[in-house]
Amino acid sequence: MLCAWNEWKMRCRLDACAQDTQRYLRAFARSRFRRFSKHAFEALARADAWRLFETHSAVKSTRAGKRYKEWLFARVAGSPDDALDVVQGGATLMMRAAAREFLRHELSPDFVVSLYAPLSVAGESSGALLDLLAADADPVVNVCLGEYEELARRHAGELAATLTRKERVALAAKRAGRSLSHPNALRAAGCRKSALADAFRHLMRRLLDDLAGRYPDEDSESVLTLAFLTFERLRDIVPAMRAGSDP
Amino acid sequence: MGQLPALTLSPAPLWQRRRLKAWLAEWTLREALAEPAARLGAAPSSLKLARAPMPVAPPARDPSPAVGQIRLLPPDLCDERPLYAALLGSDEPDVFWTIPFGPFAVPGLPGELALRRAAPTLRTMCVWNAVCVSARVLKRSWLADRLSESESRDAAALLAHVLDEAPVPARLARRVGPPYWHPADPRHAYRQEERRLTGTLRRQGRAAPLRYPTDTSVSARLAAAEPRSRYGRPARRRDEKK
Numbered sequence: 001m002l003c004a005w006n007e008w009k010m011r012c013r014l015d016a017c018a019q020d021t022q023r024y025l026r027a028f029a030r031s032r033f034r035r036f037s038k039h040a041f042e043a044l045a046r047a048d049a050w051r052l053f054e055t056h057s058a059v060k061s062t063r064a065g066k067r068y069k070e071w072l073f074a075r076v077a078g079s080p081d082d083a084l085d086v087v088q089g090g091a092t093l094m095m096r097a098a099a100r101e102f103l104r105h106e107l108s109p110d111f112v113v114s115l116y117a118p119l120s121v122a123g124e125s126s127g128a129l130l131d132l133l134a135a136d137a138d139p140v141v142n143v144c145l146g147e148y149e150e151l152a153r154r155h156a157g158e159l160a161a162t163l164t165r166k167e168r169v170a171l172a173a174k175r176a177g178r179s180l181s182h183p184n185a186l187r188a189a190g191c192r193k194s195a196l197a198d199a200f201r202h203l204m205r206r207l208l209d210d211l212a213g214r215y216p217d218e219d220s221e222s223v224l225t226l227a228f229l230t231f232e233r234l235r236d237i238v239p240a241m242r243a244g245s246d247p
Numbered sequence: 248m249g250q251l252p253a254l255t256l257s258p259a260p261l262w263q264r265r266r267l268k269a270w271l272a273e274w275t276l277r278e279a280l281a282e283p284a285a286r287l288g289a290a291p292s293s294l295k296l297a298r299a300p301m302p303v304a305p306p307a308r309d310p311s312p313a314v315g316q317i318r319l320l321p322p323d324l325c326d327e328r329p330l331y332a333a334l335l336g337s338d339e340p341d342v343f344w345t346i347p348f349g350p351f352a353v354p355g356l357p358g359e360l361a362l363r364r365a366a367p368t369l370r371t372m373c374v375w376n377a378v379c380v381s382a383r384v385l386k387r388s389w390l391a392d393r394l395s396e397s398e399s400r401d402a403a404a405l406l407a408h409v410l411d412e413a414p415v416p417a418r419l420a421r422r423v424g425p426p427y428w429h430p431a432d433p434r435h436a437y438r439q440e441e442r443r444l445t446g447t448l449r450r451q452g453r454a455a456p457l458r459y460p461t462d463t464s465v466s467a468r469l470a471a472a473e474p475r476s477r478y479g480r481p482a483r484r485r486d487e488k489k
Contacts, residue, residue, distance in 0.1 A: 036280050057329070059317070059366045059391045067319045067389040068329045075322040093328055097350060098391040100276045101367050104352070114381035115268055133267060133425055151251070215251055223249045 002084045005091075009069050016051055026050045032092050036099035053091070056098035068094065105183075148229055155226070156233035159207060163238065166199035171238040173201060174200075207231060261427035270355040270424065277350070305481055309390045311382065312343060315399050317369065318388040324448050331368055335386070335403055341382040344406060345452070347445055350372045354424035355434050358409050361422045362398055374405040376441055380452035409455050420443055 004021040013018050014025060026049070029180040032191045033049040059065040072090045152176060165169075166189045173185040175194075181193040189196050207230060211223050276483040312318065314336045319329055328350065335344040349371040354361050358375025369392065394402065404424070416425065427434050442449075 035282075047317055056367050059331070059369055064389075064391055065366075067391045070389050071319055071329045075326055078323050078326070090326070091324075096280050096282070097328060097367070099271070100280055101352075103276055104273060115264055128263065130259075133427075134262055146254045218251050226251060 003088065005084070005087045009044070009073065012063075012066075014054075026092070027093060028088065029053050031195075033102075034094040034100050036096050049095070052097045052102055056101055061072050089166050147191045148226055149233075151234045152226060152229035155211065155230045156237055159230070159234055160237045163203070164199065165204045166196055167188065168238050170196055170200040170203065171235050175238070204231070207234075255321060259425070262421050266353055267355075269353045270351060271433070273351045273353065274355070274437060293415075309388075312385040313386070314343065315394045316390055317348075317392040318385060318393060319391045320448065321387045321389075324384075324388075324451075327446055328445060329368065330444065332388075333398075333402060335370060335377075335399065335406060337379050339379075342379055343382065343385060344455075345380045345385065345448065346377045346379050346402060346406070347441070347448075348375050349441065354422070355425040355437060357426050358405065359424045360401060360419065361403050366392075372402055372405075373441060373456065374402060374409050375438075376445055377406060377409065377455040378445060378448050378452040379454075380448060384448075388489045397448050 001022065004017075004024045007017045007021045008014055008025055014022055017025075023100040028054075033052070043129060057068045059064075059067075072087055072094075075085045075090045079086045081089075116128050122155065169185055169189040170180055172188075173180055173182055176183060180196045186193060189199075191199075207226050208223075211227050215223055215226070261283045310316075312334055314334055316334045317331055318334065319331050324330070329346045332345045333348070335346060337344050338372070348369050349359060351354070351372050356373075356375055358373070360372045362370055362372055364370055400414075401419055401422075404413075404416050405419060408415050413473055424434075
């Protein structure tokens with residue numbers, strides 16, 4: 001069966017190959033495309049999969065533009081596997097990309113993807129796709145942000161004075177980019193990881209409740225913004241209070 | 248009771264939203280088609296062909312690596328897809344900045360450049376993933392095409408931005424990917440995947456520093472907290488057509 005691939009490589013295009021070769025390679029491409037098309041199976045089965053594969057893979061119609069054939073066969077030299085499997089494995093990888101391109105055109109999935117669709121990270125909701133983009137900076141916004149920053153600094157200073165040891169350690173670990181189960185964090189806190197995680201959660205709840213109580217007439221997004229900034233300031237303050245200690 | 252200052256932020260530019268959407272569509276498809284590479288090699292068992300093997304053609308002789316060439320890297324440098332790379336000049340003789348091409352039609356990261364080429368494998372240049380490689384390593388690659396003068400100029404300008412934080416020329420500002428900073432952004436995973444693919448190449452050369460022009464300012468992060476229309480409301484469509 002490797003001879004079919006050899007012939008195709010030698011003769012440059014599939015139409016110039018023997019009927020058996022054409023049949024074999026076309027069937028091979030079709031089988032791979034069937035696997036990748038899944039939901040679009042019916043539409044893809046009507047396409048000339050081999051032509052899609054070659055069109056997608058070639059850079060130009062010249063010989064230099066079809067160097068991917070060299071790549072396909074060069075994979076054999078570095079592999080202990082059967083040559084046919086290696087060549088067809090490489091072709092399958094390329095056909096997957098061709099199938100993706102075909103589906104992109106045929107199914108226009110960018111109309112299916114919504115920037116407003118909810119995102120889920122580790123099973124928890126994390127905003128929407130639109131949140132992935134930053135907004136343009138605005139001078140007026142910057143002035144407001146300055147006020148938020150000032151408030152956040154003040155609230156963080158007040159809260160820092162009331163922190164327990166576990167809470168301080170949890171904040172210091174977060175700032176250092178370590179998990180709350182890090183041995184140094186557990187040693188410094190003198191407790192188990194579940195207790196340290198509880199302390200961190202309790203601190204976050206305390207912060208939110210405190211700000212919500214101070215600004216009862218504000219909408220929740222404004223309070224959350226302030227809470228976010230306060231947490232950042234708090235995280236900056238705490239390790240400085242315990243410089244040199246673990247973690 | 249205290250009062251907080253009013254905070255209203257303008258949304259990201261329309262071109263960025265559109266580009267991110269197009270990129271995410273491609274990424275979604277790629278994820279949907281993901282399959283372990285080990286399972287991709289087996290031949291379809293129902294297909295049989297009994298004939299003597301034909302001799303394999305001798306390898307063609309390629310010109311030496313040179314600035315402006317687009318070369319296909321050999322499988323020992325990347326065997327998961329035919330990886331094409333453009334060569335730009337470096338400060339050292341016989342050493343080239345090797346810029347891999349990405350798998351998608353639209354640039355996803357700020358360091359990626361859309362080339363406006365028709366060939367699916369040469370549409371986006373991942374300048375952020377550039378590696379400085381000697382001609383000795385690249386000699387084993389195959390010459391596939393050449394960059395035009397304007398393509399070389401644009402790639403060099405973006406490389407200067409990636410390497411030295413030079414400003415991106417205005418003409419390229421909308422031909423690169425949108426900024427990213429959100430920890431849940433799938434482009435982080437994409438970046439890691441592309442870095443992994445070029446791992447062997449980087450071990451044989453010197454990679455560009457990972458200096459992404461991501462906006463991590465407070466105002467940018469707060470953009471994520473901006474109130475927006477609920478999904479499906481007509482106001483959103485009007486907003487997108489601006």
